[in-house]
Amino acid sequence: MSHHCKISFLLGLFLSLGLAGCWDAEEIETKTFTSGLALDFDAEGQVKLTAQIPIPELMLPAASHPGPAKNFYMITAQGRTSLEALDRLSTKTPGTLGTIQTKVIIINQQIAQEKPITLLDPFVRMNIFPANTFLLVTKEDAGQLLGQTLSSHILPSFYLVGIFQKANKQEFVYPMPFWQFLARIDDPGIDPYLPLITYEQEEKVYLLAGLGVFSGQRLVSFLSPEEAKIFGLLSAKQGDIMLSFPWRENRRVAVRHLRSRAKLRWEDSNTISILLNITGYLMEETGATIPLTPALLQEMEDKFAGNIKNEAEALLQSLQAVNSDPLGLGRFARWHLPGKISEQEWRTLYPTLPLKVEVRFTFTSTGLVR
Amino acid sequence: MSSPTPQIPNSLFFSLVFIPVLSYSFLYFPLTGVLTIGGDGYLALPLAMLMTLPLLLLAHFWAKQNNGQTILEQAPLIIGRIPGLLFNLVYLAFLFGETLVFSREVVSLAADFALGSTPRWAITLFLIGATVYLSCYGIPTVARLATFLLPAVLVIFFLVLLGFQHWDWRNMEPLFRSSPRIYLAGGWQNLYLFYPLGLVYQASSFSPNHKSAFRLSLLVLFLTTALYLLTFIGVLGVFSTTGLTRYNWPTLQYTRTINMEFLLLEQAGLLLLLAWGVLSYSTITIFLAFLAHGLSQVWPELSARVSPLLLGAFLIAGVLFIPNINHIRHYINLFQLGGFLALFLLPAGLWIIALIKRRKPSA
Numbered sequence: 217m218s219h220h221c222k223i224s225f226l227l228g229l230f231l232s233l234g235l236a237g238c239w240d241a242e243e244i245e246t247k248t249f250t251s252g253l254a255l256d257f258d259a260e261g262q263v264k265l266t267a268q269i270p271i272p273e274l275m276l277p278a279a280s281h282p283g284p285a286k287n288f289y290m291i292t293a294q295g296r297t298s299l300e301a302l303d304r305l306s307t308k309t310p311g312t313l314g315t316i317q318t319k320v321i322i323i324n325q326q327i328a329q330e331k332p333i334t335l336l337d338p339f340v341r342m343n344i345f346p347a348n349t350f351l352l353v354t355k356e357d358a359g360q361l362l363g364q365t366l367s368s369h370i371l372p373s374f375y376l377v378g379i380f381q382k383a384n385k386q387e388f389v390y391p392m393p394f395w396q397f398l399a400r401i402d403d404p405g406i407d408p409y410l411p412l413i414t415y416e417q418e419e420k421v422y423l424l425a426g427l428g429v430f431s432g433q434r435l436v437s438f439l440s441p442e443e444a445k446i447f448g449l450l451s452a453k454q455g456d457i458m459l460s461f462p463w464r465e466n467r468r469v470a471v472r473h474l475r476s477r478a479k480l481r482w483e484d485s486n487t488i489s490i491l492l493n494i495t496g497y498l499m500e501e502t503g504a505t506i507p508l509t510p511a512l513l514q515e516m517e518d519k520f521a522g523n524i525k526n527e528a529e530a531l532l533q534s535l536q537a538v539n540s541d542p543l544g545l546g547r548f549a550r551w552h553l554p555g556k557i558s559e560q561e562w563r564t565l566y567p568t569l570p571l572k573v574e575v576r577f578t579f580t581s582t583g584l585v586r
Numbered sequence: 587m588s589s590p591t592p593q594i595p596n597s598l599f600f601s602l603v604f605i606p607v608l609s610y611s612f613l614y615f616p617l618t619g620v621l622t623i624g625g626d627g628y629l630a631l632p633l634a635m636l637m638t639l640p641l642l643l644l645a646h647f648w649a650k651q652n653n654g655q656t657i658l659e660q661a662p663l664i665i666g667r668i669p670g671l672l673f674n675l676v677y678l679a680f681l682f683g684e685t686l687v688f689s690r691e692v693v694s695l696a697a698d699f700a701l702g703s704t705p706r707w708a709i710t711l712f713l714i715g716a717t718v719y720l721s722c723y724g725i726p727t728v729a730r731l732a733t734f735l736l737p738a739v740l741v742i743f744f745l746v747l748l749g750f751q752h753w754d755w756r757n758m759e760p761l762f763r764s765s766p767r768i769y770l771a772g773g774w775q776n777l778y779l780f781y782p783l784g785l786v787y788q789a790s791s792f793s794p795n796h797k798s799a800f801r802l803s804l805l806v807l808f809l810t811t812a813l814y815l816l817t818f819i820g821v822l823g824v825f826s827t828t829g830l831t832r833y834n835w836p837t838l839q840y841t842r843t844i845n846m847e848f849l850l851l852e853q854a855g856l857l858l859l860l861a862w863g864v865l866s867y868s869t870i871t872i873f874l875a876f877l878a879h880g881l882s883q884v885w886p887e888l889s890a891r892v893s894p895l896l897l898g899a900f901l902i903a904g905v906l907f908i909p910n911i912n913h914i915r916h917y918i919n920l921f922q923l924g925g926f927l928a929l930f931l932l933p934a935g936l937w938i939i940a941l942i943k944r945r946k947p948s949a
Contacts, residue, residue: 227719239704340832343699347842347855395843396752399829403757547756547826 248309249317251288252373254358255298255335256324262294263335265301266359269309270371288371290363298335299342315339319377320350321394322358322413328428328435333401340398347395350380353410353428353435361413367420375422376413389424389444390453401433404559405546409447412438429540432563436538439531446527449476449494450573451543460500463519470500471520471579480545482552488545489572494524497581508582521575528573536567545571591656593794594726596802601732602725602789604806606782606872608739608813609865610688613695613835615779615814616821618918623772625759625827628818633773635811638780642807644933646800649790651940657787657933658883664940673932674884677787678877680928682897684781685873686904687914687921689714692866694911695835699859710905717867718898721874722891725792728871735868741861745841745854746817752843753823778922779814782869783807784929788876834911874898 252268267290274287291308295301306313321339323332339345354361362372370378380391389411400408412425427439427447439447445457460470474496481489498508498516535541546562557565594602611618619627645657652660658677662670689710696709721728786803793799821830821840833839842855874894881897882890908914914921 238701239708240701346853347839348845393843393845395825395839398832399825402829402832403826404828405756405826544756551756551760 242312246311247314248311249314251317251371252320252322252362252376253315253318254322254324254362255327256358257326258294260294262296263298263301264292264294264359265298265305266290266292266362267305267313268362268371268373275371286365287369290359292359297338299338315344316346318345318349319373320352320362321345322352322354322362323410324358325353325355325428325435327358328353328410328430330434332435333398333433336394336398340394345394347393349394350377351392351394351397351410352376352413354413356414361415364415364422365420366422372422379422379424380411385456389427389441390448401430403547404562405541405548405550406544407431407541409439409542410435427542429535429538429542431538431540436540437534443527443531443534446524446531447542449474449492449524450478450490450528450531452476452478458499459496459520459524461520461523463516464503467501467503469498469502469516469520471496472499473497473581480548482548483572485570487570487572488548489574490528492524492528492573492575494521494575494577495580496577498579498583513579513582517577517579521577524577525573525575528575529571532571532573536569536571539563539567541566545569591791592724592726594729594792596793596795596798598726598729598733599789599793599799600802600806601736602729602792602872603783603785603803604739604809605732605735605865606785606869607780607806607810608742609862609869610684610782611779612742612814612817612862613691613837615776616818616830616836617834618776618778619772619818620822620827620830622775623764623768625822626761626763627772627827628815628822629761629769630772630776631779631811631815631818633769634776634779635807637773637777638783638807640934641780641783641929642786642800642803644930644937645786645790645803646796647937648787648933649793649796649799656791656880656883657936658880660940661936664936664943671884673936674880676932677928678880678884680924681784681873681877681880682900683921683924684784685870685877686901686908688866688873689870689901690905690908690914691911692863692870693905695838695859696863699838699856707906710902713867713870714898714902714905717870717874718894720871721878721894724890725789725872725875725879728868728875729792732868732872735864738861738864742858742865743813745844745858745861746813746820746837748844748846748854749820749824749840751845753820755823757823757826757829758819759827775922778918778925780807780810781925781929782873784925785872785876787929787933788880874901 248269250267251270254266256264256266258264268288269291270288291305293301293304293308295304302313302315321336327335340347364372366372366375368375379385390409392408392410397408397410400406408430410428410430412428414423414425415421416423424441426441427444428435429437429439445459448457456472457474458470458472459474460468463469474494476492476494479491479493481491483489498513546557546566549557549562616627619630621627623630648657648660658674661673664670665673693706693709693713696713697704697706701709720731783803783806786799790796790799817837817840821836824840824843825832825836830836838855838858841858844854874897877897878890878893881888881893888896
């Protein structure tokens with residue numbers, strides 16, 4: 217055996233022995249993966265962490281036998297910090313706790329109002345969660361909410377992820393991945409928001425009930441689903457938004473597939489004006505007006521633009537009242553007054569800053585009706 | 587003084603220089619720009635590139651005037667045996683420091699992202715052991731490995747492009763807000779990005795044509811600057827200035843934001859780590875091979891095939907000695923100063939002395 221062969225053989229033996237006994241080697245069967253997590257405070261003010269753990273055997277039933285309604289189990293642990301609670305949670309699982317498949321984290325309103333960043337930051341710091349895990353907020357007990365069974369028998373966390381991954385479902389809530397939430401908290405020019413979720417007991421479905429908006433690090437208010445739609449138009453979110461509005465007495469018009477482009481302008485009088493260019497499909501006119509002449513369409517468009525303008529201005533006022541800037545007007549101001557507006561100054565300036573909204577609306581389709 | 591230097595084709599020369607420059611600080615370099623300049627910190631990159639040009643010119647002149655001989659062989663001939671030895675030791679000590687800093691960062695990333703339960707000594711032993719094994723075979727072999735791993739650069743490039751999925755122009759900040767002095771300081775602080783280009787002082791002697799070696803080194807400088815610039819703008823447009831400073835490895839976190847549902851790229855961060863990991867393995871082998879080659883030129887008694895073992899032992903001890911990467915980041919200014927001294931000032935001084943001596947009739 218040549219010298220080279222001997223060295224290669226010894227090295228191969230050493231590596232194979234070393235790798236086979238690798239400290240981090242673990243069979244997938246011996247891991248317990250969480251698909252969703254919920255954060256609450258318990259009665260003593262400690263962090264309560266609830267994990268949803270899917271049971272793979274029940275999630276893939278035979279075609280002839282539909283699976284049981286509950287194909288997961290929930291475990292809970294308390295701790296003084298979120299990592300301490302997570303550590304205790306890991307003592308309750310049969311295998312090694314794996315959080316890298318966590319799809320959603322639901323936080324309770326109280327946590328969002330008090331210290332979301334303190335509790336969430338360690339999760340990012342340790343790289344134990346995917347950066348794209350979706351965050352949600354609820355007014356209810358987050359752990360209980362995550363543990364509900366659904367009529368569709370879909371795993372609750374997968375159900376929620378499914379909503380966020382479909383553009384046509386994002387009508388009045390907008391997904392907030394973990395990394396983006398933290399980036400918005402770090403950026404003094406824009407505030408975060410979180411989708412608000414609730415559970416409909418009778419029909420056993422989750423309801424997306426609007427948005428929770430933050431001022432800096434703390435949750436300060438909620439937007440209703442209708443307000444969230446206007447927020448979507450103002451922030452140029454490209455969800456499949458549908459709106460209806462009155463345009464003549466006892467007559468309504470419904471518009472879908474709304475798309476908007478927002479153009480911001482800093483005016484001399486220290487005013488930010490927002491010009492919204494909105495397009496959409498005319499889907500319903502309760503008076504069944506035929507034919508849709510250009511004059512009629514123009515009248516509808518003007519009415520619609522006026523409606524949106526009023527609602528947008530009302531929404532902006534309510535956001536200014538709680539000093540919440542989820543649209544990122546602070547970033548825009550930073551561009552126009554570079555180096556002149558500090559975070560604190562923007563917080564002082566924003567609530568009283570005059571904001572003007574102009575809306576232009578165009579129908580891009582009126583369906584099959586002439 | 588030593589055995590004749592083997593020649594390598596241009597393609598291998600390119601990989602030999604390109605891979606270390608690209609992988610050296612790729613995962614965290616945006617931090618330096620943002621911390622030194624601010625929201626338009628990426629402007630430091632072209633400045634650092636311009637500041638690196640003298641290094642390449644110096645290396646080119648060395649190669650031109652001393653065809654086939656490295657700066658380490660020339661130093662004792664120009665300034666005498668003892669000062670020449672000191673010069674060589676400073677140069678090699680810096681190269682070793684560069685290897686040590688990089689190896690510690692690779693070990694840290696492996697521990698944080700993939701091998702959480704594995705003791706640090708085991709990761710270090712396997713990583714350095716494997717690089718020592720390959721570097722024993724010399725520079726042409728490590729250059730071939732670097733060329734073989736070159737497609738990993740394409741993976742990195744595509745991941746950087748995909749990261750633009752969440753790019754928002756509003757995260758960028760107005761340009762030229764700081765004073766020119768700050769931008770110059772930023773350029774200087776970012777100079778370390780291109781320190782691995784210092785390898786051309788030695789690598790040029792492996793190229794059959796010093797002109798093409800110079801052109802290829804310039805190409806490496808431009809290509810890496812372009813890729814770094816693209817990455818910096820991407821990272822900044824996703825995280826914003828303040829958001830970026832949250833992370834130790836902003837580029838890695840940037841690719842972790844890629845979201846393509848149900849596709850392989852659900853874990854793009856790991857893919858980047860894999861691509862960067864193989865390149866960084868190649869980088870350490872290149873550093874070790876050049877260190878071994880340099881040592882054998884300073885002490886011909888030390889064979890270039892044995893010295894990697896000695897260097898590997900020191901490297902393992904050094905990596906285990908640094909408790910965590912925060913220590914490296916804390917003393918980065920010292921490292922920058924050392925690099926400037928070893929790669930810019932000393933070679934320039936040596937070159938000037940060589941010019942003066944050549945002009946004297948007695949020389």
